Amino acid sequence: MALTMLNELLIEDPSPPMLLYQVSKTAKLDTLNYQSYFMQGIFAHFPEILFIHRTYNPTGKVLYTFLVDGPRVQLEGHLARAVYFAIPAKEDAEGLTQMFQVFKKFNPAWERVCTILVDPYFLPLPTLAMEFPAAEVLLSAFHICKFLQGKFYQLSLQPPVEQVLLTSLQSTMCSATAGNLRKLYTLLSNCIPPDQLPKLHSYWLLNDRIWLAHRWRSRAESSRYFQGLEVTTRILSQFFGTTPSVEQGMTSLLRYMQQNSGDKASFSLGLSTQSNHASSDVSPQGPKVEQLVEACIQHSLHTICTGPAAQLCLGELAVVQKSVQLIGSGSEKVNIQILEDTHRVQPQPPASCSCYFNQAFHLPCRHILAMLSARCQVLQSDMLLPQWTAGCAASLDDILCSKWNETLDKHLAVALLTEEVGQLLQHCSQEEFERRYSTLRELADSWIGPYEQVQL
Numbered sequence: 086m087a088l089t090m091l092n093e094l095l096i097e098d099p100s101p102p103m104l105l106y107q108v109s110k111t112a113k114l115d116t117l118n119y120q121s122y123f124m125q126g127i128f129a130h131f132p133e134i135l136f137i138h139r140t141y142n143p144t145g146k147v148l149y150t151f152l153v154d155g156p157r158v159q160l161e162g163h164l165a166r167a168v169y170f171a172i173p174a175k176e177d178a179e180g181l182t183q184m185f186q187v188f189k190k191f192n193p194a195w196e197r198v199c200t201i202l203v204d205p206y207f208l209p210l211p212t213l214a215m216e217f218p219a220a221e222v223l224l225s226a227f228h229i230c231k232f233l234q235g236k237f238y239q240l241s242l243q244p245p246v247e248q249v250l251l252t253s254l255q256s257t258m259c260s261a262t263a264g265n266l267r268k269l270y271t272l273l274s275n276c277i278p279p280d281q282l283p284k285l286h287s288y289w290l291l292n293d294r295i296w297l298a299h300r301w302r303s304r305a306e307s308s309r310y311f312q313g314l315e316v317t318t319r320i321l322s323q324f325f326g327t328t329p330s331v332e333q334g335m336t337s338l339l340r341y342m343q344q345n346s347g348d349k350a351s352f353s354l355g356l357s358t359q360s361n362h363a364s365s366d367v368s369p370q371g372p373k374v375e376q377l378v379e380a381c382i383q384h385s386l387h388t389i390c391t392g393p394a395a396q397l398c399l400g401e402l403a404v405v406q407k408s409v410q411l412i413g414s415g416s417e418k419v420n421i422q423i424l425e426d427t428h429r430v431q432p433q434p435p436a437s438c439s440c441y442f443n444q445a446f447h448l449p450c451r452h453i454l455a456m457l458s459a460r461c462q463v464l465q466s467d468m469l470l471p472q473w474t475a476g477c478a479a480s481l482d483d484i485l486c487s488k489w490n491e492t493l494d495k496h497l498a499v500a501l502l503t504e505e506v507g508q509l510l511q512h513c514s515q516e517e518f519e520r521r522y523s524t525l526r527e528l529a530d531s532w533i534g535p536y537e538q539v540q541l
Contacts, residue, residue, distance in 0.1 A: 105187060114146075114331045116180075117172040118187045119339065125192065128168035131158050132194040134298070136166075136202045136225060138314075140321045142334060143396060148172055148325045149184065152317075154202060156301055163316045164342060172331065178212050185216040200298060204228035205286070226299040227314045229289055230258050235388035236285050241466040246276050257290075259307040261300050266290045315381075322383060327399045382454060385463040394448055394473040401442065401451040428452045434467040448473060 105118045134155035140148040151169035153160075160166050169188055173180035189195045198217055202225035207213075213222055237250050250272065257269045270290045277285060289295060302310060324341060328334035383402060386395045428450075431437045436453050443450040447470050449457075457463060466474060506525070510518055 114172065114335070116174045116183070117170070117335060118184065118191075119170040119335075120168065120188075120191060121342070124168045127153060127160070127166070128192055129194045131155065132192075132197040133157070134200045134202065135198050135220075136227075137204075137207070138228075138318060138321070139204065139207070140318070140326045142325055142331055143327070143329050144331055146172055146331045147176055148321065148335075150321060151188070155200075163313060163320055167317070167342075170335070170338075172335070176209065178209060181209050181212045182216065185212070189216070202228075202298065205232050205289075223298055224289060224295050226258060226261065226296065227311060229295070230254060230311065231384065233285060235384065238385055238388045238463070238466065240277070240281055242276070250276060258311060259304045261296045261307070263293060263296075266296060319383060323403075327396075327403065381463045382457055385465075386449075389464055389466050390448075390469065390473055394469070397442075397446065398449050398454070401449070402454050430456050432456060434465065435470065436468045 105116075128151075131153040134153065136152040136154040138150045138152065140150065142148070149169075149171045150167055151171075152166040153168055154166070158166060169192075171184045171188065173184040195217070196219070198220045201213060201217060201220050201222045203210075203213070203222060205224055205228060210222055214220075233254055234251065237247055237254075240247075242250070253269055253272055257265045267290075270287050273285060273287045273290075274282065299307070320341070321338070324338035325331075325334040328337070383399065386398050386402070390398060428438050428440045430439075430452050432453075435447075436449065436456075437443060437447075438450050438452045440450050440452055442448065443453065449464060449468060453468075454464075510521060513521065
């Protein structure tokens with residue numbers, strides 16, 4: 086069904102894209118290569134610097150997103166710089182070689198690629214060098230920034246120290262001069278425990294070749310650049326990284342691309358700017374603060390939690406992203422309402438909530454995540470029990486089976502119903518109260534016993 090939907094997207098697109106895919110014997114998507122007419126045109130005009138981002142799916146499949154980068158690229162829209170999507174059969178030399186060769190076959194401008202930016206975990210560098218022999222492969226500033234942020238969260242540093250490091254990292258990324266990078270390197274050497282420092286690969290900060298590819302941006306341009314990539318990667322994770330079905334995730338992502346007409350308009354704007362050799366007065370519009378906060382929360386879930394814990398909490402976060410949130414705070418308690426559910430959150434570590442999800446799994450629920458989003462905060466390691474932190478191995482099936490408790494399930498169901506009934510009785514008219522109370526009185530007598538023994 087999902088593959089049928091993929092094919093339907095081709096019919097709906099007025100400019101036919103390139104879509105190649107292979108299906109395994111179990112009717113699952115094995116490989117995919119996609120490029121629309123507009124994406125192909127963007128790459129033909131800006132092929133010099135290629136930015137590769139990888140998004141992993143819960144099934145183990147990985148989506149390679151190719152984006153254009155560099156001083157000449159002035160495009161609006163969070164996915165306007167995306168020029169190619171690909172899912173290799175495997176992340177080995179054979180699978181990646183096939184993926185890159187398909188890309189080159191449909192994009193003759195690949196020979197003009199001078200620089201390729203990748204993440205620190207990108208291991209098949211020999212394959213990339215073989216397929217793009219004239220290109221220089223460098224770590225991207227964005228991925229180094231995300232890598233260091235993740236390490237700061239994992240180290241469970243003292244809050245003041247962690248805040249200083251995060252603020253310094255953000256400031257340095259927006260002004261990546263040799264002096265600022267050296268200051269950040271020294272700060273890491275002084276604040277990070279010596280046995281943990283090698284894991285941060287702080288020597289990257291002193292590799293001037295990495296930062297020359299980023300240093301041309303002004304502070305404002307750097308800020309917009311990082312914010313734009315933050316939202317772009319969040320969108321990719323939302324559609325592909327949290328959907329169990331690879332086919333459904335890609336269908337949703339491509340449909341989003343088609344419906345986002347702003348990307349096509351910004352493409353035209355970028356071409357006219359370059360052809361006229363005039364600077365545009367329209368600067369890329371920064372994403373909403375809420376989107377950036379949610380992206381940071383999502384990243385903290387991936388870096389702090391185990392895989393199963395992150396999978397459960399991302400489902401809760403998806404509800405937060407789609408729901409209307411009403412938040413009222415007191416001195417010690419925070420009231421969170423998402424749609425029809427009302428629960429009380431205890432924000433002090435370890436954070437807790439009255440909802441069933443948190444009571445059963447002791448994981449950050451949608452209400453805790455909504456509170457973090459409202460306060461512009463991210464998940465901290467002290468909000469989790471030890472068995473949920475990164476490094477602990479357990480399958481999701483084992484966790485779900487071990488955590489289910491019939492008595493707790495009944496208790497919470499009754500507690501939630503009691504609270505809901507109480508809220509309805511408190512906020513109705515006197516006449517309506519008498520009628521509802523009478524109905525409840527009859528039900529209690531028939532279920533529990535004689536009138537004089539029943540107290541409501």
